[in-house]
Amino acid sequence: MPINAHPDYLAAEKEYSQADSLENKIEKLKKMISLAPSHKGAENLRAQLKTRLKKFQEQLIKAKKSGKSTQAGIKKGDLQVVIIGRTNTGKSSLISVLTNAKPRISSSEFCTKKPVVGISTHESIQIQLIENPAIESENYDKGLTNSADIVLILIKNFEELEKFQIQTPNQIIVFNEFKKIPENEKRKLTSKFQTKKYNFVFISTQTCSGIQELKKKIFEKFDKIRVYTKEPRKEKSPRPIILKKNSNVGEVAEKILKGFSKNVKETKIWGPSSKFPGQKVGLKHALKDLDVVEFKTR
Ligand SMILES: Nc1nc2c(ncn2[C@@H]2O[C@H](COP(=O)(O)OP(=O)(O)OP(=O)(O)O)[C@@H](O)[C@H]2O)c(=O)[nH]1
Ligand SMILES: [Mg+2]
Incomplete structure (x- = not known):
């Protein structure tokens, strides 16, 4: 040397x-x-x-x-939720309740310095959740928030919300109850949220109250559809393919494998977009959530 x-x-x-x-x-x-x-x-x-x-x-x-993400190595999932909030609002606690991730949870400030990624499974689909480091810190990744499908804004009190500049149609305000809020207080807060037309939910990462409701809200908010695929005479796939709303049969085929739609000879569908079970359709047929598509290839 x-x-x-x-x-x-x-x-x-x-x-x-x-x-x-x-x-x-x-x-x-x-x-x-x-x-x-x-x-x-x-x-x-x-x-x-x-x-x-x-x-x-x-x-x-x-x-x-x-505003591009500077984090290498986070591959964006089909369904991505990013948790943002000020320090010590319970972001790490929330991601560990919702996913398999086990970040450090601590009462010291700015504990999370890099985005934390976790996977949550809901009704057989996988949702990628990411904790973005505290919004007021230098480690906060704006690009990550911008590219998310859904943004969860975690707060401990209503006043915190005023400090957020972010306003996207796909945000959910998540109020983490550090202390149990009395019902009359909750009613007042609820009407405040409603006046501002916020989509909101009360949760506690300690007692896990509101967590199921939050999961449901997240799921409803995705502008996506789930489509199962199958081969002739076989069962449908255990996991659906996730596509944007109004995707057509050709796009499903392409998602399975690039160029696959050229090999499709016949397509049959079952489910909400079909007139009757096993209807034959073309590649341009628009699909609906929970459809099943069967491809016969050349
Ligand atoms: N009582 C109570 N404490 C909570 C709750 N959620 C989180 N905490 C506590 O609040 C502190 C901060 O929690 P974290 O989950 O680390 O917060 P964070 O937003 O990830 O914080 P940073 O990553 O450091 O910015 C910890 O001591 C938690 O135990 C809750 O619902 N109730
Ligand atoms: Mg944290």
Whole structure:
């Protein structure tokens, strides 16, 4: 090793190579720079690292401005819900109630520094939930919120809501009851939410009250349909395919496999969009939630 680097530097280099987001890369690169050898022979190395750091920092500014997600490695699911809120509103608690994710839950502030991803299964479909780090922190990922199908805004009191600039038609206000709210108080809050035409639900991540109602609301809000597929003389698929509303038969085939629609010889359907069970339809036939589609290929 010509530059004679310290083992700490090599360890930092390894961490850098494993960094999964731009922010993370910058952090690790800074560490590498601080641990890089200071002798003359390593001048080139130090210069290279600094140039790289500058490049990443510029990329980050650009990404933040454009509102694109800077997180690598989160593959967007068909149904994606992002939880946002101020620190200590119970975002990590909520994602651990709803999904298989086990993030750290703590009364110390800004505990979650990177998005947490979890999967929730509801009526045989999988929903991807993500906890976005606290909205008032530098780790908050705006791009993630922008690309979500549904945004859950988690609050502990009504006043918190005033601080949110985000207003999307696909948001649900989730009021986390840290202390049980008396019924008369709840009625007052409910009318406040209703005046503002908010879609809202009261929950508690501790007692799990309201969690079923929240799941139902999430599910209803997706502008998607579930379509089962089957092969002739076989049972329908155990899991439905998720498609946007008004998708047609051709789009189902393409979702199974790109180019598959060209091989389809005949299609039969069962369910809400069919006139009768086993109706033969063309590729342009628009489907409805819970239809079953059977493809016969050439
Ligand atoms: N009493 C009560 N405490 C709760 C409830 N939900 C969360 N907490 C507590 O509130 C604190 C913060 O919870 P977290 O789930 O870590 O909050 P967070 O929004 O993820 O916080 P950061 O990621 O640090 O921004 C923890 O001490 C939780 O135990 C609730 O419904 N009732
Ligand atoms: Mg958290």
